[in-house]
Amino acid sequence: MIFANAQKLERSLASLLKYGTLFASLLMGVGVLSAVSRYGVSASVASSLMTVGVGFVILLPVCRILLMGCLCAFAGEYRFAGIAAVVLTIVAVSCVVGLKLGVAAA
């Protein structure tokens, strides 16, 4: 990978993770404070905010792999774009397995 591309990749990933965590923490924080204070928003809205925040935290690494795969593909690093695609596929299979097992348990 060309040095400039490597630095661009590292900077892009750093920004995504930093601002993504901030946004997710903000959502969870507002949700937790709303649930605790019991003023302003209803309990269901507070619960939804917490669920979206937690979901965002879980999806953040998926976004990171996606971004990495795209940047590598644009830079002509097809081997690493392929590796990112394999990792994404394994995460997707894990989701399907989790869903199937959840349905089976219910």
Add this chain to the structure above:
Amino acid sequence: METHTTFVLFFLALGCSVLGGMLGMASGMFIVPALTVVSRMDIHEAIGASLVSVIACSCASAAPYLRGRLTNVRLAALLEIGTTLGALSGVLLVGVVPVRALYLLFAAILLVSAWQMFMRRVEPAAPSAAQVGPRAAALHASYPDPATGRDVPYAIGRIPVGLMLMYVAGLISALLGIGSGVLKIPAMDTALRLPIRVSTATSNFMIGVTGCASACAYFLRGQIVTSVAAPVALGSVVGSIVGAHILMRTPTRHLRVFFVAILVLVALQMLLHGLH
């Protein structure tokens, strides 16, 4: 959920994360025992909440390492194949492994961690020519040395062994809701022969994706209670920032024995839970 319980969860996670941050470890190692032993929470619920907090802390602390050019992004992507496959296997085993076995496994991991802390890490020697495969060349990189201000090049050795150890790390992570640094560190030091600063940054970077592979499944199975996971994740993120600041200003060398004692005590507590 009661206001009191939310505050307890937040401050419990904050305390665990400060402790983890001071040791340079992920907080999952303390959060699961704290939630199960102190809050008397179901271990699967605690593991789900811990996974969310582990991902949040990994993402929050990854940016400075990336900007400092300490993370080997390409190596991390390759090793994540091993950790996510391990996490997938862990997801399949979650309902099969008895709860008592989970407590005993946790105790064993804590004891290994205490041993690692007691022994201290030493900078590994560079891999020999025989240990570096021809395909590893694309993964070799360099990192900036703050002492000299120059880039230090490094080579990567024995990738297949590293991948196997990463598979086990992913499996343990999914089963116990921890970052599995305890297994990633020997993999990176002994098999891949990475410099300590690079292995710390790369291991932390990988924790998010490893945790995500199992957390997605837990979330879709309804085993992540968001009213528990949200305050725990928030407390962990705040605690990891505070812990990292304390780590930079405190000579933890003197506190090492104290931390080893804490790890052994928590291990004994988990052992007792597993045996009863």
